[in-house]
Amino acid sequence: MFSKILIANRGEIAIRIIRALSEMGIRSVAVYSEADRNSLHRFMADESVCIGPGEAGESYLRADRIISAALLTGAKAIHPGYGFLSENAEFASLCEENGIAFIGPSSELMKRLSDKTRMKEIAKEAGLDTIPGTGILSSLEDAKKKAAEIGYPVMLKARSGGGGRGIRLIESDEDLEKLYPIAKGEAEQSFSDGALYIEKYIMPASHIEVQVLADEFGNAVSFAERDCSMQRNHQKLIEESPSAKVTEEERAELMEKARKATISMGYRNAGTLEFLFSNDRKFYFMEMNVRLQVEHPVSEILSSIDIVKWQIRIAAGIPLSFTNSDVRTKGAAIECRINARSTGVIEEIHIPGGPFVRFDTYLEKGSVITPYYDSLLGKLIVYAQNRDEAIRKMRAYLCELQIVGVETNIEQQLRILKEPSFVSGTYDTTSMEAIR
Secondary structure: OOOEEEEOOOHHHHHHHHHHHHHHOOEEEEEEOHHHOOOHHHHHOOEEEEOOOOOHHHOOOOHHHHHHHHHHHOOOEEEOOOOOOOOOHHHHHHHHHOOOEEOOOOHHHHHHHHOHHHHHHHHHHOOOEEOOEOOOOOOHHHHHHHHHHHOOOEEEEEEEEEOOEEEEEEOOHHHHHHHHHHHHHHHHHHHOOOOEEEEEOOOOEEEEEEEEEEOOOOOEEEOOOEEEEEEEOOEEEEEEEOOOOOOHHHHHHHHHHHHHHHHHOOOOEEEEEEEEEEOOOOEEEEEEEOOOOOOHHHHHHHHOOOHHHHHHHHHOOOOOOOOHHHOOOOOEEEEEEEEEOOOEEOOEEEOOOOOOEEEEEOOOOOOEEOOOOOOEEEEEEEEEOOHHHHHHHHHHHHHHOEEEOOOEOHHHHHHHHHOHHHHHOOOOOOHHHHOO
16 A cells, blocks of 8 residues: 555645545545645645645646655655546656656556547447447548537547536538537637537436446446436536336446446556436447546445545555445435636635535635636535435535635525425436526
């Protein structure tokens, strides 16, 4: 097992990882920007290193500075969390070159799976249904030709996209002419990769994903599906597990298909297979996220399995000690993402507590919310014996959660939880359009 691990991230996920390391008896190293010099994750870690100014491009995205911090402190491994460099194959390769374990898939595997068009071919070979689509587009004219063959509407997507960036709904040639250069430019700016492809637009549909863990010995485990359909501008707001739309038989089949696909890909560590669940009750594979997901706690609280600890164990060469039959799928878990809608200083904060509830956050009185990073303040997660009880529980704890000093989306989350389509479990990825 590693004696010391550096966390190449900030905010709530950095604290989540530091806590796991503390429980495992592993020393932690935090990196922080000048804007985060008073942030909680810096002081919770056993050691900390400043890696640059507030701008992410000069700090948390500087692979060279993070590697230097690891070498300086003697860290034996790096946990990238999510976002920033977590899906950057060059960073993983740099870790490997310097004798530092990267807690995630290998750089070679990451390169192979990060190409979403190539990933679709791999998924087909693994027995998964995929959305009709194209390879990489060579030009706007090529895009028009391929879109006409598939039939409008279509989705224009960035090969290296994520977080809703580099993706546009296209309903006509005119849309394509206008949005193709915008999507390409956004992809180049966000991912240094302007390659685009097209997929058939399947609506109405639900966004369903399956968390997996896989070790180097050919073992893989899948978790009950998460429903991430409550989203705006392709940004998720609420996740729940299991989905109210999926039957027990469909769940068992999906989990087994995901497990087998993970093994056939030769995958290692934590990952997530994402699907669109259509009205004809087919799961269309979209992509695989080769990192820890923001919403991993909803699977943890449902299954009672610590995914972060298992990421670390797998990276250390420890085989999985459980199978799919050991993964709890009963009950209901819900996660609400609490986002900032303004910058400022946290004047007061009250975090609710109780059985089977957690609030993953980095906030404390005096925390400074800057414009440099993602707006996520924390994630409120609850578990209950059934979905109705989980919804009531989440409403109660959202009402109790108090964050003073910045505007948040707590009221919006309460409105979603009262929306008839959410209460009935019939919502899809378009349902947020009716909620303000």
